[in-house]
Amino acid sequence: MKDSFVRLYGPWGEHPHHPVENWKYEVVNGDTRLGYWDWVAIREAGPDPHLNCPRVH
Template sequence: MVDGELMNEVLTGEFSPAQGAATKVPQKIIVAYHRAAKRRHESEGEVEIDDGAQVNVFEDGGAYVQAWVWVTDEDACICPTCREELTDDGKGYDGECDSCADRSFEASKPWKPESVWDDHPKFPSSEWRYECDNGDTRLGYVDWVNAQLENDNA
C-alpha cells in the first residue's frame, strides 16, 4: 500500500520514480519484480501489466510495478448514456443520471396522438404511407410510429 505522502508526491508530479538505471539496480532485478507482479497480481480484464511496465525499486526491499486496472462505469458512478459523473451513486433508472433516466422513461412510453390527424414530428404520416404503398408495413400509423421509436431506442 502506498503511504499518503508518497501518493501525494506521485499525484502532484513531485515524485520522480527510479527505473533501475537511475538507482543502479541491475536489469535482472527489475525483470524479477516485473515477473513476480505478473504472476501474483495479473488477471485478464481486471489487472494487466504491460511488457516494459515501469518498475520503481526501493531500498527497503520492494518495488512498485505499473499496472492497468479495469474500472467499470458502474464502479466509477458514470452515467452510461451521457458519460457524466452520477450523483447519489446512480440511483436513477438503469444506473443513468436523473436527466438521462427521465429521457429514457419518456422515450419508453408509446406515442399517443391527441387526435387522429396528428403527425409525429419525427415520423410523418407521408413516410408511413410510402411504406404501406411499397408493402413494407401493414401496421396502422400509430403502431408504425411506436415501432420506429422502439428501433431508435434499441
C-alpha cells in the first residue's frame, strides 16, 4: 500500500486525509517512529481510517 501512495502522491507529497503535520506531531511526541508513508499505510489499513484522524491546529 505504501508504494501505491508514493506513486500517486510522490515521495514528498501528502495524503489528503493524513496531513504531514499530524505525522510530525506524533514523531515529536514519540508516538511513532515510522516514516510518513508507512504511517499513512497503517492508518488506511484500519477499520475507518478517516474517522481516527485528529487534526493538528
